[in-house]
Amino acid sequence: MIDLFAGPGGLCEGFSSIFDETGARRFAVKVSIEKDPVAHRTLLLRAIFRKFPKGKVPSCYYDYVCGRITRDAFLEHPDIKDAAEHAAKEARCAELGVTPAKEVDGWIREALGNQTDWVLIGGPPCQAYSLAGRSRLRSKDPKKFEADAKHFLYTEYLRIIQQFAPAVFVMENVKGMLNSTNSGKRIFEKILADLKSPRENLTYEVRSLVVHKADGEELDPNDYVIEADDHGIPQSRHRVILFGIRSDVAKATSALANSPESFLLTKVKSKVGVSAALAGLPALRSRLSKEPDSQAAWMKALREAPMSLKGWRIPLRSDIEAAMRKFTKKAEAQTSFGSAFISMNVDPGEAMPKPLREWYLDARLGGVLHHEARSHMRSDLHRYMFAACFAATQKYAPDLYDFPPKLLPNHVNVDEETIPFKDRFRVQMGKFPSSTVVAHIQKDGHYYIHPDPAQCRSLTPREAARLQTFPDNYFFEGNRTEQYGQIGNAVPPLLAKQIAEIIYAFMSSQRK
Template structure:
């Protein structure tokens, strides 16, 4: 039997990293990476995190878990039947704001106990990324009096390093956004500073850092998720460190993450899911008939706008005419939500996402859209169908251009963006919680943005993963901020190879 590891997950969000790590089993069917502790601050993500911890307490989740997902019983009813497992989940999860004195006081005794009890530990997680992301930095520059040297989010990684010093893990995995590579504080690159601090963490021996991506220059810390089976173009920085003196295989002899031959696409995980319609703004008739009429009107407006433009949009007009005919020739057939179960098309993804015991699909309900946006949504979806890509703002016919002063400047070139069937999606970010304009469904007939479940599938969360929270906004935020669990599994496999545990 190979070595087993106890895992501490910091800044855990809804638990994407832990999901991937905990999925690995040894030849005896035991988890190689056992989650000992997960820490998250935000209440909605924490509720999701604790529920998933409860799920992991069982070798096979009980019927009551599926009843809760389906809404047949309450959480309290589920907990009352499995009180011992819920207490174990409570012990495994902590809601703390890392970097504060209160969090340190609560966390340090647990870290000390783990260090004493466990021969092998692994630390995973990543500090909040808003201060490092390119979008976040642009936003910060517009804030009067903003000083990056005073932004505590730039230095939360120091709490991660403090915990390395305390826990002395065998290895760690630190994740962050691509923007950290170019982020600067005081004129100096923050990433180089972080790497230096990570190498020296943990006392005299310190850690050897290595990239998971091998290239002609020796390696890269930047991982492109679409290269490793995730149906999404999500680029993240992953730094792996192994304690010097640990039993590891020859680093140079290992290939790193192995790219997939065929990239997974939007159609692999979304095509075949139950068709649902968007809602309409409160002042409109939100019945199925009302929505059908509103979308038909949007189609006609989009067709007229395309025909008034140059001939390059004629293929889009053809798709729109076909869509209009389908919408008008049949009775309304879409509802705003569906709990029907359908699998993924890609065999590997289907095996990862599906659960044969699941009889009700959660988090698959649409948001509402303003009526004027329906014409834009159906145009963008039809454009994607005709050309296999999303249109830029400069390609919109004038009749569909929004009343936005920056629309023609190019600053909002991807303001309305369709996710194309035959390609990986664009990055699912937390902005999806604000509006769905950049996450338009590829089917023109449905004329809507993605649901939480669809975004979760693009992130490779299993279908039995329930996102808790007060409303879709909180659920979208969790999905957008998470690490794709399937990518986390790939990282766990690569780490295990380097530790010589297989």
């Protein structure tokens, strides 16, 4: 397997997480390429982790991620010396489209050897395809937006297909690419045509992983969209994922025609909610920003929150005000704002489904990584407390139309017919999958308010990682902002694992 635009390694993790009866990994990552130096450090660390059989990772890994030894001491440790050397050849820090193609091709050629049955995976950067990205970039400079190289980074992915002809490829991107245009033409139609016929004498069938249509029926662009929450991911994340099969391989695999439904993802009977995914993580208080922080000052800010309802004449005010006072009293128990590592026994109990417990937890870790709350302005704490109490009492998350006038951001007029970004402050409802975790979470936490009003905060990096289904022993390098960015940009590993199982079933099918 080769992974392009790998980020912190979400797709890699999923594909590497299925094992044969001997405990060996079904897929071996041979090359993964990521341009961001911090995400690359994360990718390299996980590549080292994967060099060892399940449950046999040396203790020095846990010593490093829990903060007991430095990164240098870890990389120099004799127990991981060979693994680190192999990982350095696998995880490459390079920018596709900038790093010379000859160099990139050399890495891939050396890694593949004579192998022709291999899988290419990856998701070209999606900023120019995303709805938010298009709105922001086009408004700043329309001409620059039209010329943005990010529209065409898929051609780097395409170039590897042209050069090396993988048996299978899996390409992931945002749903916004379906209606993204450049110079008046739909980008998705161009991408699909290119992937189906990359060059002369090389063609691919491009299939959906969720929809099968009878021969002769064309797939609709939306048929390529995978809704992650339909497949046990505790997050409403909709992504385009293309499953490409080299035509000669497709023709030789009779199971494609005889049982096409066996190569589709299976929907879960019931969706996984936020509370189930976050079960077992310790409750934290947030912190105050732009003023001295302390437990007493934080509590004072929370006690002031009900005063922000003054002048709000609406019947449900009394219920929300009562909830704000109740949860403020409960908040007195929240004394810790967390840390890079919290030593504890993580026990989610029955609140978390067994498959998720098996996926997330690692007893050897002995605690929780990256579980540290952000600092928030006093005014935002009042908004968070109100929004979370509104959700707790009314059973749905409020938008800015539901906010009392005193809690509206300064630039918003409650009398306006249309409020821009009306869901700017969004509570994650405990019983339902979260909203999409995106890289914007590194800017602020307003879209990701914790469902428990007594914690009065946005999600920590570990909570965001849980919603993205990264195992608890997955360590993200960099500062907290950089961790959020990596997590938001990733593919949920548990979804990637389900895709990998389909790809493996196909690759191991009998051929004519």
